[in-house]
Amino acid sequence: MSTESPSYFDHLETLSTHHLLAGMNSVDQTVPQAVAKALPQLEALVEATVARLGKGGRLFYIGAGTSGRLGVLDASECPPTFGVPHGVVVGLIAGGDTAIRKAVENAEDDAEQAWRDLEAYNINDQDIVVGIAASGRTPYVIGGLEQARKHGLATGCIVCNAGSAVAAAAEFPVEVVTGPEFVTGSTRLKAGTAQKLALNMLTTATFIRLGRVKGNKMVDMQLSNAKLVDRGERMLMDELGIEQDAAATLLRQHGSVRAALDAQKH
Incomplete structure (x- = not known):
């Protein structure tokens, strides 16, 4: 997995603050390029999402750790931004809401739990499930996607390695291959940034297509402050x-x- 490959930088503890920041900034600049290469896959996922939500379906994210938190974040921002009801976009994280703030040990290793979490929402074949996993090998996500497909739901994913088990389990995979992290294996960095960009694009494009933006303005936003x-x-x-x-x-x-x-x- 390229996300687990050794960093191009070493002896980080000996570097000055300036060189640490400059190094991170230099590798971060590769992220938009990786997202650009995945645009055809992302387009297919958006079209599938528009089709389901346009008929009253819902978008569910499933993920663990940073990936799960990013899904919860994106879901939570859709109602205030686009004026859609709560529950149209739902973010589920391995370990439940507690895991948003504090890691829950071994939660991501349970391949059965994601489907149980989805069933609590009376999920059905009008919905779409998108798994988010930087590694592409998270059992919680793989199991959830496999069960979703078995029950006739549309499935997608956002991963940061090529040829992963998560991508194989999804009908509409999006592979944003970000490569080695500045700190080896710390996928909250480049991979997390790439996932955030992809999620921004997925829901923003979806709700624009569904008429929730006029011109370039958020005319349905909630006037909450x-x-x-x-x-x-x-x-x-x-x-x-x-x-x-x-x-x-x-x-x-x-x-x-x-x-x-x-x-x-x-």
């Missing part, structure tokens, strides 16, 4: 050519940018 209210007002000002006081009034009346824009059309 002053910054977002201000952003919403500026969207209305730009779209309608009105002053901020009028935009604020419209936003209060209708509760979202999209609703305010729709009201002005009728």
